[in-house]
Amino acid sequence: GAVVSQHPSRVICKSGTSVKIECRSLDFQATTMFWYRQFPKQSLMLMATSNEGSKATYEQGVEKDKFLINHASLTLSTLTVTSAHPEDSSFYICSARDFNSPLHFGNGTRLTVT
Amino acid sequence: RKEVEQDPGPFNVPEGATVAFNCTYSNSASQSFFWYRQDCRKEPKLLMSVYSSGNEDGRFTAQLNRASQYISLLIRDSKLSDSATYLCVVNRYSSASKIIFGSGTRLSIRP
Numbered sequence: 484g485a486v487v488s489q490h491p492s493r494v495i496c497k498s499g500t501s502v503k504i505e506c507r508s509l510d511f512q513a514t515t516m517f518w519y520r521q522f523p524k525q526s527l528m529l530m531a532t533s534n535e536g537s538k539a540t541y542e543q544g545v546e547k548d549k550f551l552i553n554h555a556s557l558t559l560s561t562l563t564v565t566s567a568h569p570e571d572s573s574f575y576i577c578s579a580r581d582f583n584s585p586l587h588f589g590n591g592t593r594l595t596v597t
Numbered sequence: 598r599k600e601v602e603q604d605p606g607p608f609n610v611p612e613g614a615t616v617a618f619n620c621t622y623s624n625s626a627s628q629s630f631f632w633y634r635q636d637c638r639k640e641p642k643l644l645m646s647v648y649s650s651g652n653e654d655g656r657f658t659a660q661l662n663r664a665s666q667y668i669s670l671l672i673r674d675s676k677l678s679d680s681a682t683y684l685c686v687v688n689r690y691s692s693a694s695k696i697i698f699g700s701g702t703r704l705s706i707r708p
Contacts (some may be wrong), residue, residue: 491638517696518618520600526700527641576640578696585631586696588640 485582487511487579489589496567497597504562504592512557513579518550521574533535533560567596600624601687603699606640611707614675618702620685627697628687630668634681635701641684644670672704680706690693 488507496502506516517533519527531547533539533554541547551563560579562573572595578586603620610616622630630647645652647659647668658671670680685699 523612527698529698532695574638581677585643585646586633586641590643591640 487513487577487587487589489577489592491592493593493595494595495595499566500562501565502594504564504575504577504594506560506562506579506589507545508558508579508587511550511579511581513560514557514581515553516560516577518552518560518562519576523575527576530562543570557591564594567594569591569596572596595597599700601685602695603676603683603685603702605700605702607703607705609705609707610675611700612658612675612677614706615671615673616675616704617671618685618704618706619667619669619687620699620702621665622668622685622697623685624687624689624697627666627687629688630659631686631688632657632659633670633686635684636672636681640663644683650665675704675708677708678706 486509490505518530521527529542530545531539533540533552535554535557538572539552554560574591574593576591577589580586601622604702632644633641634644645654647661651660656673657693668680680699680705684701687697
């Protein structure tokens with residue numbers, strides 16, 4: 484069964500609104516969670532890495548004020564896309580792991596901004 | 598040059614064929630290695646970890662060559678259901694642990 488739960492799986496919102504995506508590890512403590520974005524027919528792109536209780540580390544070119552990441556507990560991280568625009572429409576995926584274990588992925592969130 | 602490189606493919610092979618992918622990595626601090634598969638519009642799923650001694654799981658064999666800095670995935674007796682994108686994933690540790698993804702190799706199995 485799924486070890487990482489991501490919610491919602493699909494969201495459609497209007498331009499200018501904010502969208503929050505949740506990522507939960509179900510049966511392990513996720514010391515590190517990762518957020519990715521994937522455009523159609525392209526590879527996963529790491530957006531940021533978050534460690535529980537500390538600020539997220541963002542990849543170059545990712546605006547931290549636009550993509551707010553909170554990792555307040557060992558089982559929950561959230562990504563908030565603030566003031567979403569159509570170009571933010573994408574497939575957002577989280578992953579989580581405990582130390583050096585393999586990554587487990589959430590099932591992704593398909594965001595469509597109209 | 599990307600830190601983890603894969604041939605993007607697509608590889609188009611007949612059912613029952615054997616197919617192999619390579620993935621090269623440039624950072625010698627890389628510590629652990631994995632193959633993931635991703636189906637269209639779905640999240641990646643772990644296929645197998647790659648161990649130094651090589652490992653096999655059914656029709657799938659993974660190998661690691663640290664000297665040449667590459668990992669490989671061999672699929673024998675390919676099935677239609679093997680059609681997917683295969684992602685090479687490298688975990689390295691320098692000042693902090695970092696996961697690096699290859700861009701993926703697309704595999705299409707034809708009847």
